[in-house]
């Protein structure tokens with residue numbers, strides 16, 4: 099064989115070996131969490147996240163609610179989906195509160211309680227928007243603080259309406275669950291090793 103031909107085949111062999119090694123590494127990355135991370139997405143990630151949630155069924159319902167993003171969502175997408183869901187739910191509660199407040203037959207104390215609750219849910223709603231904004235710029239710690247504020251607002255709302263079986267109390271309990279789901283997803287975002 100001519101010298102240049104030998105060199106050519108040596109090069110081909112070398113490239114082939116390198117290509118093979120890269121593939122082997124890629125395969126390892128997909129299976130061995132110590133070498134590369136296995137990144138769950140979409141439904142398998144949702145299932146995994148929700149096994150850690152005390153309200154598993156609602157968690158799956160909420161995180162699967164975005165027809166475009168849910169099927170291939172990563173953890174950050176899921177955090178945003180849960181927050182949007184909670185914020186929409188908050189506006190729903192506000193509508194109810196407004197209708198209730200307009201009832202002239204209500205005891206003035208109850209009416210005042212409802213008005214306070216309405217203010218607090220309004221705060222919670224804007225704190226959820228702030229949480230989303232914080233996540234968009236990857237400041238998970240700020241996001242957690244805003245979420246805490248939102249949860250505190252719901253507590254204040256609950257405390258201002260007497261009883262727990264009226265429409266508003268039932269809905270605010272659901273809203274609290276939604277915020278807790280968002281908090282859980284956000285915590286995982288800060289500390290994914292818990293997954």
Ligand SMILES: *[C@@H]1O[C@H](CO)[C@@H](O)[C@H](O)[C@H]1NC(C)=O
Pocket residue numbers: 156159183186187190272
């Ligand atoms: C609020 O959350 C509940 C429970 O997940 C859900 O059934 C309801 O459709 C939500 N409402 C809105 C307006 O998103």
